[in-house]
Amino acid sequence: QVQLVESGGGVVQPGRSLRLSCAASEFTFSRYAMHWVRQAPGKGLEWLAVISYDGSNKYDADSVKGRFTISRDNSKNTLYLQMNSLRSEDTAVYYCARDGAYSSSWYGPYYGLDVWGQGTTVTVSS
Amino acid sequence: DIQMTQSPSTLSASVGDRVTITCRASQTISNWLAWYQQKPGKAPKLLIYKASSLESGVPSRFSGSGSGTEFTLTISSLQPDDFATYHCQHYNSYPWTFGQGTKVEIK
Numbered sequence: 314q315v316q317l318v319e320s321g322g323g324v325v326q327p328g329r330s331l332r333l334s335c336a337a338s339e340f341t342f343s344r345y346a347m348h349w350v351r352q353a354p355g356k357g358l359e360w361l362a363v364i365s366y367d368g369s370n371k372y373d374a375d376s377v378k379g380r381f382t383i384s385r386d387n388s389k390n391t392l393y394l395q396m397n398s399l400r401s402e403d404t405a406v407y408y409c410a411r412d413g414a415y416s417s418s419w420y421g422p423y424y425g426l427d428v429w430g431q432g433t434t435v436t437v438s439s
Numbered sequence: 440d441i442q443m444t445q446s447p448s449t450l451s452a453s454v455g456d457r458v459t460i461t462c463r464a465s466q467t468i469s470n471w472l473a474w475y476q477q478k479p480g481k482a483p484k485l486l487i488y489k490a491s492s493l494e495s496g497v498p499s500r501f502s503g504s505g506s507g508t509e510f511t512l513t514i515s516s517l518q519p520d521d522f523a524t525y526h527c528q529h530y531n532s533y534p535w536t537f538g539q540g541t542k543v544e545i546k
Contacts, residue, residue, distance in 0.1 A: 348535075350483075358475075358483065358526050358537040372533040375440070408482055412530075423530045425473035425488035432482055 315340045315428050317392075317409050322433030325399055335392040335409030335430055343367070343387035346412040346419075348426060349394050351405040359405075362394070363412070370419045399437045406432040441465050441529050445538035451546040458514040460541045462527035467507045471531040474503055474512045477540075478523045486525075487512065517543070 321333040335347070349361040362373045362383040371383055382395040392409050413427035442465040452458050462472065470490035475483035485494045487503035490510055500515045514521055522545055527538040 350537075357540040358477075358528070360528070360535040360537060363533060363535075374534050413485075413488070423471065425485050425494075425528070425530060426475070426483070427485045427488075427494065429482035429484070 317411065317428055317430035319407065319409055319430040319433035322407065322435045324436045324438060326439050327400060327437055329399055330395070330397045331399060331435060333394040333396065333407055333409075333433055333435070335394075337390045337392070337411075340411075340428075341415075342385075342390040344416045346414070346417065346423075347383075347385060347392045348410045348412060349381075349383060349392075350408045350410055350426070351403075352408070352432075353402070353405040356405075361407075364392070365419050366416060396435070399435075401437050404435060404437050406434050408432045440534055441468060441531065441536055443527055443529055443536050443538040445525075445527055445541050447541060448539065449542045449544060451544045452517050453546045454517055454519060456517045456546075458517050458521075458543060460512045460525055460527075460543075462505075462510045462512070462538050464508045464510075464529055464531075468529045468531035470506045471529055472503070472505070472510050473528045473530065474501075475526045475528065476521075476523045477526060483526060514543075 316338045318336045348363045364383045380398045384393045409430045410426035411428040413424035444463045472490045474487040477483040491503045524542045
């Protein structure tokens with residue numbers, strides 16, 4: 314079935330880097346915009362970043378701009394989140410998610426996040 | 440950035456109750472709003488998109504309404520499986536933002 318599986322989480326010291334991966338299966342990955350969303354312990358959901366279906370457009374939330382980079386490899390059906398200069402406040406469960414709009418323009422229309430991964434936990438601690 | 444404010448933060452209800460959750464946007468977002476259900480330790484699940492469209496497979500007791508800046512999610516008759524946290528999210532323009540969530544608890 315349609316599936317997203319995140320990996321790459323773990324415990325990392327402040328200031329270090331980590332790269333998360335999100336492997337997609339059973340759908341045409343290269344035709345969908347993809348997103349990263351995180352949830353700190355006991356908190357709500359925080360939208361982080363989006364990349365267009367072909368990788369030509371990206372947008373980051375201010376909270377991670379300049380530190381996190383979203384990317385994708387459509388030949389490998391995989392989404393990435395490179396996280397640099399990690400801080401304690403980046404501790405969270407990180408989810409990748411699909412925008413359900415097929416081959417949508419960068420400017421929309423969008424659909425909403427219809428497929429989510431199970432999440433991968435990142436803990437930033439010394 | 441557009442801010443999303445949900446109310447209430449917590450709601451206590453009984454099985455069979457009609458439940459309404461409100462989400463307000465800091466500026467107009469037309470009908471570009473989604474609702475998600477999240478259970479502890481699980482990923483969110485899309486319930487409603489475009490403010491009032493029911494996602495495939497979601498029970499019809501869930502409904503959404505509103506446009507502009509005021510939106511509601513209604514559960515017509517609360518079932519045991521519905522005790523969870525509900526999140527609204529706008530997707531009018533980037534950056535997308537979520538509301539803070541509403542936890543529906545057993546009364």
